[in-house]
Amino acid sequence: MSLQKNTSAEALISRDETGEAAAQPTETDVLVVNRDPEVRILLNKALFAGNYGSTFVSSAEETLASLRRRAASAVIACVENPESLMTIQALRSEFPQIPVIAFSRFATPDLVRDVMRCRVDDFIFGTFNGRRLLTCLNELLRPAEESVGGGPRLDMPAATRQRDAVEEGRSASPSRRRASVEIICENQKMQRVLEIAGKIAPTDSTVLIQGESGTGKEIVARWIHEHSHRAGKAFVEVNCGALPENLLESQLFGHEKGSFTGAVQRQLGLFEVSDGGTIFLDEIGEMSLDMQVKLLRVLQSQEFRRIGGSHVVRVNVRVLAASNRDLKEEVQEGRFRTDLFYRINVITLELPPLRERREEIPSLIGNFCERFTREKGLPRRSFSPAAIETLQKCAWEGNVRELENTVERLILLSSGETIEPEDIEEHIPSGTRLALDSSFSPQLSLDEVKRIHIARVLRENGGNKMRSARILKINVKTLYNLIRSLDITY
Ligand SMILES: Nc1ncnc2c1ncn2[C@@H]1O[C@H](COP(=O)(O)OP(=O)(O)OP(=O)(O)O)[C@@H](O)[C@H]1O
Ligand SMILES: [Mg+2]
Structure with a gap:
């Protein structure tokens, strides 16, 4: 049996010397069914950060054997092959009371439907995002103040996201899934952005x-x-930048059985899946020129054909798009089609970088601090005025996301009830602490310089690892290793 422990979480849970878990499960023990070593590392890290103990198994038999021996608070089942679905079905029928979260890095609408048929409590798919995973776990295991309805839910991080059961076409109120989106907005430019967003929200404008x-x-x-x-x-x-062109096309428009090698059955595209709702095309500037032509056609007619299909599919979908590149500049450079630019540029919202809205930093810190302590079931924590002032002066090249990660890190690593400037000095890499205009610091170690530079390149390229690796002149595997070993956030 290849039952493996989450070694970094050992301090949190009690286990016997043979590596088997001790008889009394902790309240937060999670069983992970997984075979992919890369995902295993990511899951291990995320669960540890969320104060969850974890045990890893790799097959249906091991899953059932482990649960018969020792209860778990929840199961995370990585959907990697058809056997994974059978594992979920088996554990659902023998242990119906244990919450199950399914995870897959790649998903098609058909897979979503198959997984939801297994009656999982949550399905996360797309690029791995530890925070989203922890939010799902916390909602299931530590429902606390937020009221969470029963029934299956979906959470799709980077590649795709869609709410509630696809197959039954059910719709749930967004607040049932999680508290409505809460945006801190105290800066004049941001207030103007939200004002315009409020005006155009009820319309169908792109x-x-x-x-x-x-x-x-x-x-x-x-x-x-x-x-x-x-x-x-x-x-x-x-996420248009996360998928190669042919996969993106098949994800967006679907395909008919036999339309290309590997198309063993008909698959609906995400335009069909989001019929009646909204599709958010993130990193649209990454789309190839060919795909841009295909997208323009759909935007103009709200109809398309699945790959290999002759039947015209009509949809009613609102399109929102985002880009961290200046699309006007991309048009001038010939990398983005003028006609598509004008088609999606009906209304443009420009979000200012955090360094231009530093007055929001105290409220953002308060908001993140309150949320993390609640989600992780930690005692109340606060930031002293001096600590807030220190954070207000940081460069924040990674903007609100970097601030959010920093607050989380400080909460996890500092011991006092109040976080002080010394905690920031001790736990936050000097690269983050660098003020915007201090581009050179003689105290930086080589690793810190690497961390700053790699994070900058990744951010500049919207997190696209292939492109970043090309610019850094290293291969993608080395880049992944550096991200992990230098603990790079971007
Ligand atoms: N004004 C805000 N109030 C509260 N939270 C915010 C605000 N802005 C951003 N966040 C949080 O910061 C994180 C990053 O935001 P988001 O993912 O929307 O950024 P993005 O511009 O899409 O980033 P990327 O370009 O990397 O995809 C999220 O966790 C989001 O909830
Ligand atoms: Mg984004």
């Missing part, structure tokens, strides 16, 4: 949201959806 990485493009898109008449319907997010 909206282009521009801003540096981490400025809040996705949260604003969700806000628009939730304030539109489509709020009860699907919000589907597609």
Whole structure:
């Protein structure tokens, strides 16, 4: 049996010397069914950060054997092959009371339907996002103040997202899934952005949201959806930069059985899945020129054909798009089609970088601090005025996302009830602490310089690892290793 422990979480849970878990389960023990070593590392790290103990198994037999021996608070089942679905079905029938979260890095509408048929409590798919996973776990295991309804739910991080059961076409109120999108907005430019967003939300206008990485493009898109008449319907997010062209086409428009090698059955595209709702095309500037032509056709006619299909599919979908590149510049450079630019640029919302709205930093810190302690079931924590002032002076090249990660890190690593400037000095890499104009610091170690530079390149390229690796002149595997070993956030 290849039962493996989450070694970094050992301090949190009691286990016997043979590596088997001790008889008394902790309240927060999670069983993970997984075979992919890369995902295993990511899951291990995320669960540890969330104060969850974890045990890893890799097959249906091991899953059932482990649960018969020792209860778990929840199971995370990585959907990697058809056997994974059978594992979920088996554990559902023998242990119906244990919450199950399914996870897959790649998903098609058919897979979503198959997984939801297994009656999982949550399905997360797309690029791995530890925070989203922890939010799902916390909602299931530590429901606390937020009221969470029963029934299956979906959470689709980077590649795609769509709300509630696809197959039954059910729609749930967004607030049932989680508290409505809450946007801190105290800066005049941001207030203007939200004012315009409020005006155009009820319409069906296409909206282009521009801003540096981490400025809040996705949260604003969700806000628009939730304030539109489509709020009860699907919000589907597609990260156009995360998928190769042919996969993106098949994800967006679907395909017919036999239309290409590997197309073993008909698959619906995300335009069909989001019918009646909103599709959010993130990183639209990454789309190839060929795909841009195909997208333009759909935007103009609201109809398309699945790959290999002759039947015209009509949909009613609102399109929101985002880019961290200046699309006008991309048009001038010939990398983005003029006609598509004018088609999506009906309304443009420009999100200012965090360094231009530092007055929001205290409220953002307060908001993140309150949320993390609640989600992780930690005692109340606060930031001293001096600590807030220190954070207000940081560069924040990664914008609100970097601030959010920093607050989380400080809460996890500092021991006192109040976080002070010394905690920031001790726990936050000097690269983050660098004020915007101090581009050279003689105290930086080589690793810190690497961390800063790699994070900058990743941010500049919207997190696209292939492109970043090319610029850094290293291979992608080395880049992944550096991200992990230097603990790079971007
Ligand atoms: N004004 C805000 N109030 C509260 N939280 C915010 C705000 N802006 C951003 N956030 C939070 O910061 C994080 C980053 O925001 P988001 O994902 O929307 O940024 P983005 O611009 O889409 O980033 P990227 O370009 O990297 O995709 C999210 O967790 C989001 O909830
Ligand atoms: Mg985004």
